[in-house]
Amino acid sequence: MGKQLLVVVFFFMSMIAFTGAESKPWKTRPVDDWRDSLVPGKEKVSHLHFYFHDTPKGRSQSSVQVAQAPVTNQSATFFGAVMMADDPLTEGPEPTSKLLGRAQGMYGSAGQKELTLLMVMAYSFTSGKYKGSSFSIMGNNPVMHPVREMPIVGGTGIFRFARGVAMAKTYIFNTTTGVAIVEYDAKILHF
Ligand SMILES: *[C@@H]1O[C@H](CO)[C@@H](O)[C@H](O)[C@H]1NC(C)=O
Numbered sequence: 001m002g003k004q005l006l007v008v009v010f011f012f013m014s015m016i017a018f019t020g021a022e023s024k025p026w027k028t029r030p031v032d033d034w035r036d037s038l039v040p041g042k043e044k045v046s047h048l049h050f051y052f053h054d055t056p057k058g059r060s061q062s063s064v065q066v067a068q069a070p071v072t073n074q075s076a077t078f079f080g081a082v083m084m085a086d087d088p089l090t091e092g093p094e095p096t097s098k099l100l101g102r103a104q105g106m107y108g109s110a111g112q113k114e115l116t117l118l119m120v121m122a123y124s125f126t127s128g129k130y131k132g133s134s135f136s137i138m139g140n141n142p143v144m145h146p147v148r149e150m151p152i153v154g155g156t157g158i159f160r161f162a163r164g165v166a167m168a169k170t171y172i173f174n175t176t177t178g179v180a181i182v183e184y185d186a187k188i189l190h191f
């Protein structure tokens, strides 16, 4: 009788364990519910406009050189130089204009014949409509061209699963200070 009771108890215990596993969904993160709510074909387009400020030296320095190749100093395009940047993004072109966020990441000279930067940067917004969201750019930036087109390859926050294009246009490049102010116009497809 004792043995039978043990079997019954064991049976019920495994039932509890089993139903427990069944009733608790494996999706426990809010992001999983969000992903399930996505409706293919229901993407939105956001249009962003801002100014990017890169200051490689001086008092308000925002980018630093982290590496270079032995040939970089002999190269007219600084081929092989790699910079790490934490550049402010503002509403207007003036450095004192309203701060919208920051572009953080790396850019490096990737062209031997033409000055082309490979940009690997996350553009995060800390104020305005896109506060708390970011998108990432990974692409070439031939800086001497009047307008450059760079791919937006993903994002976070409202830009989850984003894809798009950023057009960049130099507003000012001061050859003495190295300060570059670049106008960005981005179109982003996201849910
Ligand atoms: C390249 O030039 C910079 C600045 O003139 C200098 O500090 C650096 O030592 C040079 N590097 C090499 C590898 O020659």
Ligand SMILES: *[C@@H]1O[C@H](CO)[C@@H](O)[C@H](O)[C@H]1NC(C)=O
Pocket (backbone or CB within 6 Å): 174, 175, 176, 177
């Ligand atoms: C570059 O910056 C320096 C120092 O701020 C300034 O004196 C100079 O006028 C600027 N040059 C141009 C072309 O804006």
